Amino acid sequence: MAHPVKLLSVSTAVPVHMITQREAAQVAHESFSARFDDFERLVKVFESSGILRRHLVQPLDWYLKPLGWSERNAAYLEGATALFTDAAAKALAAAGVTGDAVDTVVTISSTGLATPALDARAAETLGFRSDVERVPVFGLGCAGGVSGMSLGARLAQARPGSTVLVVAVELCSVAFRMDKLTKENIVATALFADGAAACVLRAGEGGLARVEMSGQHTWPGTLDIMGWDVDDIGLGVIFDRAIPPFAEANIAPAIAGILARGGLKLTDIDRFACHPGGAKVITALERALTLEQGALDHERAVLADFGNMSAPTALFVLDRVIRSGLPPRTLLTAMGPGFTASCVSLQVAA
Incomplete structure (x- = not known):
């Protein structure tokens, strides 16, 4: 008989830099209005988005600089590793386990490139064992947190008693573009933000x-x-x-x-x-x-x-x-x- 997979904990983490939606709209106006004829119509999305505040991995001024792949991905590597560590540590503590108890770690992220993956970069800080199985997953976007939990549950089911840590980290802000004068890009600057979440799964007893x-x-x-x-x-x-x-x-x-x-x-x-x-x-x-x-x-x-x-x-x-x-x-x-x-x-x- 298959052992039921239990969700032991869920945790969240965000970067320290926070902006209000009003501040974001003002910066967007200064950056786009003189260059994009339809901006005044599109700027309404900042008000209708339902967002009051957001957290970003960098101070607001950083996004106004000329940025290329290397600068953006460097910010991703540093910020995503820190958020991965924060969310994972909270989830493990809430589940009552330590890093050396993790048998498999599933990492979900689509907003930057990391090789070695984020789990390897955070491994020593979190105390993962040398034989931990690492499963980095790219390309799932907004569905990644749910799909990651699904994948983690299947991996836990395959080895009853093993502890599976799932961490989803996205730094959407490193993709903010001041050079793209498109409706899609302006909508993105009104909606997206940075954050991480983690959960712990195990096939066995107890759990939430x-x-x-x-x-x-x-x-x-x-x-x-x-x-x-x-x-x-x-x-x-x-x-x-x-x-x-x-x-x-x-x-x-x-x-x-x-x-x-x-x-x-x-x-x-x-x-x-x-x-x-x-x-x-x-x-x-x-x-x-x-x-x-x-x-x-x-x-x-x-x-x-x-x-x-x-x-x-x-x-x-x-x-x-x-x-x-x-x-x-x-x-x-x-x-x-x-x-x-x-x-x-x-x-x-x-």
């Missing part, structure tokens, strides 16, 4: 909740919805199709299909914990999933306080759901490049 099932759905012909464009300066965001209407039209049947593979229905879910991509995305999800307006309250609170941090953001939401009291069944969900929906169902531990 049981990982009941997980799954993904990838829509064909949707590579243009979200991703990175790579050039000599750095990464540039791709938003070639509006995400809120796509989510409203397509997310419910996709999630229903994922749940059906685990013998569940949408009506079996007591609480959806969703990646808050933006205020309009949250509203679209409530409509698509037939939830009351305002039901995704933790999502709105995380978005307001931290912005869209890509992969870690769904785990920030889960952390708040846990602190307020997990219902019998919670479905953690996120959408990301692919275009893909990822889900993990959590049942409260008996």
Whole structure:
């Protein structure tokens, strides 16, 4: 009989530099308004985003300098390693284990290049054993935190009793571009931020909740919805199709299909914990999933306080759901490049 995989802890971490959305709008106005004819219309996204403040890995002035790949990735390596260490240490402490108890570490990140990966850079500080198995994963974007938990649960299931640490780290701000005069780039500067989240999983007894099932759905012909464009300066965001209407039209049947593979229905879910991509995305999800307006309250609170941090953001939401009291069944969900929906169902531990 398979041992149930338990979620032992969830933790979060953000950089020390914080800006208000008003400050971000002012800097965007100074940087873009004289060079981009449609800026005054687009600047409204700073007000309608649902974001009040965000955390960045560098002081605001740093982003206004001429930056190339080397400067951006150097900032990523330093900042992401620090956030990885912070989030992981908190998750391990909350789970009551030390770094030398970790058997497998799954690292999720898509906003910079690290070889050796972030887990190796943080290994000595966290006290990982020399035989720890390292699983770095790139390219999942906003779905990364949920997909990372799914992968970590499968690895824990494969070796009952082993401890799996999952860490999602994204420094979206190192991709902020002052040179790209596009709607997509301005929207990105209004939404994205930096942060990390971690969780500890183990097949065995105890824990906060049981990982009941997980799954993904990838829509064909949707590579243009979200991703990175790579050039000599750095990464540039791709938003070639509006995400809120796509989510409203397509997310419910996709999630229903994922749940059906685990013998569940949408009506079996007591609480959806969703990646808050933006205020309009949250509203679209409530409509698509037939939830009351305002039901995704933790999502709105995380978005307001931290912005869209890509992969870690769904785990920030889960952390708040846990602190307020997990219902019998919670479905953690996120959408990301692919275009893909990822889900993990959590049942409260008996």
